[in-house]
Amino acid sequence: MPDDGNTAGNAEGNVDGDRHRAGDGNLRGKVALVAGATRGAGRGIAAALGEAGATVICTGRSSRAGNATSDYDRPETIEGTAELVTSLGGTGIPVQVDHLEHDRVRALADRVRGEFGHLDVLVNDIWGGEELKGGPAEWNTPIWRHDLDTGLRILRLAVETHLVTSHFLLPLLIERPGGLLVEVTDGTTEINASSYRISVFYDLAKESVNRLAFSQGHELAPHGASAVAVTPGWMRSEMMLEHFGVTEATWRDALNPERADGPVAPADFSESETPRFVGRGIAALAADPDHARWNQRSVTAGDLAREYGVTDVDGTSPDAWARW
Template sequence: MGLGGDMQAIALVTGGSRGVGRGIALALLEEGAIVHVTARTLTEADALTHPQGSGSLESLAEEASSLPGRLIIHRCDHADDKQTVEVVAKIEEVHGGIDLLVNNAWPGYEHMVEGTTFTWPKPFWEQPMWRWNAMIDVGLRSAFVTSRAVAPAMIAKRKGLIVNISFWAAELFEGNAIYGVAKAGANKLAADCAHDLMPYGVSAVALYPGLVRTEAVLRAAEFMDLSNSESPRFVGRVIAGLWRDGSLLKKSGRPHVVAALAREYGILDIDGQSPRPLAQDDFQNRD
């Protein structure tokens, strides 16, 4: 059965060679969707020069080969608006439009350590400017550029969903000032896009994953409490649930916690667990 019942949805997941984006793509493929995935890293040889050291479009294709959906990969650097628009145009030329867009491209977690210094928690006046460029000029900007590109076809069909991957940093201090600005921007972009799209039956939301067991998180597992963590596919399963939601427009324009939606929809993680939804208090009450 395809995503959304008897419909085979056309999805685009940006930044899906590793981490949350990869998990989302695999979960949508589990549902039988046609999933287009973009990333800069095409091969595992390319991945060796990436700060994460692993994760590529080709390895994603290998992992996805047994799933019922169809995967199409696109090498794309979302720092270049032209490349972004060209990918959308290619997809629309073949399929006539995109039903589901997940804005996940995010180079903001790269180069966390510069030399011997862990710069992530530094005060704003000590933050490296590359982090602004990565989170705002690429992460947030590419979400706008991609949404702008897919919207006309969604409007013509009077159906569609745009998802911005966000986090609680949009609403409270978490990590550093640049991170907060980027995630607040992702929320506001979803809200204002939803306002413009509402008359056409198209939805836009922001999603807050919990602690996701990405490759980077698992490498640091000995220093972290993963008892309430989520698999990367969990986010994708919830996005599939959103697509199936007959009342989706009522959720449009707002941020939603992935684990809370999972409980509403009766969705479990790949290990059969139901992660506890995080709330502001989980961050504000930490030492």
């Protein structure tokens, strides 16, 4: 199940045929921070929080001011995400941060404390290792043949960034009861427990994030806050759409076994989703006054959609994990 950390730009900006959201305005007055909001699930989550009226601080390395530390050479920026949040009814605030740099994350926390005094929602969606994990031809490479520096970089991007972010920002989440931490990963605890995922490094990275939600939930509960691990399904991100040579408006063309203008997608691609889908589930979770009942759990975007009745931007409720 791809987790490429990149959002489908058309899906986020131009397609919104069904307006069934996570409750418009339900998060007005709430302050959220999405770490890793430049693209992918991060942008989709930020956008959905904006739909619900939240103020959303959008962090990442890719900025119009330059993205020298990003592992991707792509056009998406945190400013673009923040503008999308604002256009959807929230307030988007871009802040360029490399979440491996302690001083930058500490400064981010100081700024949030100075401007808002607290956080209601923190989303750890930092990834950036899509190119490092390689394509299918490189998967299943045993650890003794895998490039060690690449593997350790994957772990730094996927796990260390989350730890650094939580260290500096969770004090803001526990300023008031009801705070929510969302750890975004690929595959639930149950699914990953019985499935080898691409490589030792990738497998460890994605399951570690599930465990982070469990362990942080244990520490947050006495403060009236909760942590939940959420996995999107097969996202139609920019990189995914580019890979199949389609746009959000034409994505089903990739399923045509006779197409000659690009690679043919597997049949499971029919259950793919825009990054806004997982975002709407998370926005509904954040708006639930009883979200503490989800504390320490590991769930899919489909699980949240069923619980809260949210849909994707086209009105569907895909569930790419159902076959697992």
